[in-house]
Amino acid sequence: MTAFETLNRHRSIRKYTNQPVGEDLLNRILTAGTRASTTGNMQVYSIVVSKDSVRKAALAPAHFNQPSITNAPVVLTFCADFNRFNKWCRQRNAEPGYDNFLSFVTGAIDALLVAQNVCIAAEDEGLGICYFGTTTYNADKIIETLNLPKGVVPVTTVTLGFSDEKPELTDRLPLQAVVHEETYQDYSPEVIDALYREKEGMPLYQGFVKEHNKETLAQVFTDVRYKKADNEHFSKVLLQVLKNQGFFQD
Template identity: 70%
Template structure:
């Protein structure tokens, strides 16, 4: 299992080999054994396999091709709807219409998602997390017909790999692990931690292609711009209000 975790690769191209119902259920069963706050299991997973539904879902992920190409697309949702219904049917009034409850459910959903991904890779499948889910959560809610109390958190495409990409870089362990208390970084430490990333040929090409001076500028000015962050933050906050978490 350690080797599986350390050899993780993001797979964006898949063969047309289907995932059997038995294997998919086995992977999902492993997923729902993840830790959950208070054993409430305040999450749901929407499985998309139908081609027509993938067509509807693709624009919600900026039409990334793997949404339609992968045999299975999984949308992991923070879900207090089911728990609230149970509470009210048992003469208990739920108090989960607040931001803390959303965070609780979002954490639950992400824990399940990671369990699913590790289980899938252990069975020879490839996965890709889609960070677009929270950007267009309002559109996904409409496509998947998510009721009040349910918010999509992340999406994972699942299938047999049709590529063997190299691993992407990671910061050294010393860059992300702190013992006992958080130790802030000196400018010299920042230089050292990001040196390898900045010197990768593909990242140098990335900087040149975008006509920037540094890799950091690619992130701040091109990939994750302030204006975009503010726009999608507004959209997500509106979603949380509409879905009953504010």
């Protein structure tokens, strides 16, 4: 398959067959992951590969016990990682200056580009993947479960395996909703209406609104799925994690 076909066929897969992902296949996928661009070729990221069912069960609560974490043959936790680089610097008579917020962001960018490469490589091999946004919510729990040392912060999680479902392609906003020519063109109320009209009309989303007894689809997001109080709570947790892991030393 061409890369284009692979990209355009992406679906998140949450149900997997019990066929394991072989060592060679996984290494080939992870190696393709490491070909992603990385800041100054420092490779300030790590990938923790969890296959053991006890380990996956230990990770599950951090992902709000979504069943695909334990059901998937492979759980990959992608981390911003300056620990390895700092250790190398100190062994080479160099004093690392990476205990700051910018360095966390640098490591997170590295980790996410690798993660997306890994996903595309996996899909090209006929595997299914799913991202978990829960990683940044419960980074503290993941750090404990995976023994992540100072300098390491988990940024995203991906499950991997052979698909046992055939979901439809997910809708997207029209391309012009997310693309701006030359500079940012802010949205008038009329433009917002036009961009979201098709999405709001879909039976899937109308069902969401009904199911949750809401007036609008937007309320399903603000009142049910991504609530202010939760976001504020997990913001505090994540900032504390960055402090604990050494990315806020002034």
